[in-house]
Amino acid sequence: MLLLGDRPCKSWTGWLSMLPGIEVQAWVDSTIVLQWLQEHPRKWEKYVAVRTSTIQEIIPPSKWRHVPTEDNPADCISRGMLPEDLLQHKLWWDGPKWLPMGEENWPPRKVIEKKSEKVQIPEEKSVNSEVSNVIVLTSQSESSVDIVSQLIEKYSNFMTLIRVVAFVLRFSDNCRKKINERNLKFLSVHEQNRARDCIIKNLQRKHFPEEYKCCEKNNPVSKSSKLSKLVPFIDDNGVMRVKGRLENADLSYETRHPIILPAKDKFVKNLVVFIHEMHLHSGVYLLQSILRAKYWIVGMKSLVKSVVKMCVNCTKAKPKTETPLMGNLPAYQNQLKASRWKMGRIQEVHPGRDNVVRVVTVRTSDGIQKRAASTVAKIPMEEDSY
Numbered sequence: 001m002l003l004l005g006d007r008p009c010k011s012w013t014g015w016l017s018m019l020p021g022i023e024v025q026a027w028v029d030s031t032i033v034l035q036w037l038q039e040h041p042r043k044w045e046k047y048v049a050v051r052t053s054t055i056q057e058i059i060p061p062s063k064w065r066h067v068p069t070e071d072n073p074a075d076c077i078s079r080g081m082l083p084e085d086l087l088q089h090k091l092w093w094d095g096p097k098w099l100p101m102g103e104e105n106w107p108p109r110k111v112i113e114k115k116s117e118k119v120q121i122p123e124e125k126s127v128n129s130e131v132s133n134v135i136v137l138t139s140q141s142e143s144s145v146d147i148v149s150q151l152i153e154k155y156s157n158f159m160t161l162i163r164v165v166a167f168v169l170r171f172s173d174n175c176r177k178k179i180n181e182r183n184l185k186f187l188s189v190h191e192q193n194r195a196r197d198c199i200i201k202n203l204q205r206k207h208f209p210e211e212y213k214c215c216e217k218n219n220p221v222s223k224s225s226k227l228s229k230l231v232p233f234i235d236d237n238g239v240m241r242v243k244g245r246l247e248n249a250d251l252s253y254e255t256r257h258p259i260i261l262p263a264k265d266k267f268v269k270n271l272v273v274f275i276h277e278m279h280l281h282s283g284v285y286l287l288q289s290i291l292r293a294k295y296w297i298v299g300m301k302s303l304v305k306s307v308v309k310m311c312v313n314c315t316k317a318k319p320k321t322e323t324p325l326m327g328n329l330p331a332y333q334n335q336l337k338a339s340r341w342k343m344g345r346i347q348e349v350h351p352g353r354d355n356v357v358r359v360v361t362v363r364t365s366d367g368i369q370k371r372a373a374s375t376v377a378k379i380p381m382e383e384d385s386y
């Protein structure tokens with residue numbers, strides 16, 4: 001049994017290890033310190049939290065008890081005493097009278113006052129500061145919508161955002177598992193898809209709250225809604241999709257039932273930019289058809305046009321070509337009358353596949369040339385001139 005002061009140091013660990021099989025009991029005369037030691041360090045301000053956690057590692061909270069100030073031998077020296085008085089001081093040398101008399105004669109354990117009694121402990125964190133340090137990403141609460149919105153604002157790159165959310169979800173899963181069962185591998189495609197669905201669910205709740213609630217209850221969407229013609233429904237992962245009329249078509253599930261998204265959201269814009277770049281800076285029409293295979297973006301056309309228009313690479317790759325200044329047109333022989341055309345003899349005709357002659361080979365005084373049949377005229381001759 002040890003009678004201790006108010007703060008043990010690390011060297012106690014060595015002392016305690018030298019006393020195997022001996023039960024250690026620690027005493028403190030401050031009720032506030034006792035309360036610090038019996039609660040989780042997270043509850044206190046950083047200075048106290050660091051020290052209490054160090055002490056708790058050496059001596060567990062259950063081993064700490066309260067000693068009344070008048071029975072605390074540590075006070076004999078700390079309050080000052082002459083050496084000759086100390087030699088005769090029984091409390092210093094023997095400890096409190098009740099100590100060797102067994103646990104039943106010790107002072108009763110101090111019961112910690114709970115918060116309900118509104119007792120403010122020094123160095124206790126305020127409720128707000130404690131809450132601000134804890135971020136919980138759940139799929140149900142409204143606060144998760146805000147957290148996802150904050151992450152969307154923070155990360156402009158689509159894949160970075162997906163990875164961040166995937167790691168947050170993995171952390172949430174790992175916290176519920178034993179240490180040796182935790183997932184510490186590279187992110188899988190499944191985890192990334194789960195993160196994407198998590199973000200999309202939150203977006204849908206934010207932009208289409210009434211429609212989402214109706215779908216959750218399996219009720220039809222109001223006729224005044226933009227989505228009424230799409231006949232939306234919620235899939236197994238909680239994502240709202242288009243029911244449409246392609247149920248029997250030989251297409252993938254995602255194409256038959258595309259995910260409904262709003263156009264006026266930063267995440268959707270980043271998604272369109274990502275797909276535009278992934279498909280080698282596809283044009284407006286191609287990009288729309290690629291997107292439609294998975295997503296139904298309400299107001300897609302204007303969003304896609306603006307993304308392509310704002311793309312720096314596309315602008316650089318498609319500069320406006322300058323039309324060169326054209327020279328004078330060459331003299332056209334048809335400007336002359338046919339009677340003044342150069343004389344020649346047709347040597348060969350070149351019929352096309354349809355057996356119509358459009359090109360002929362002509363011998364003139366300048367040589368042999370191929371000419372269009374339309375530029376050749378037969379010399380008008382009377383039959384009796386032969």
Ligand SMILES: [Zn+2]
Nearest residue numbers: 281311313314
């Ligand atoms: Zn581009």
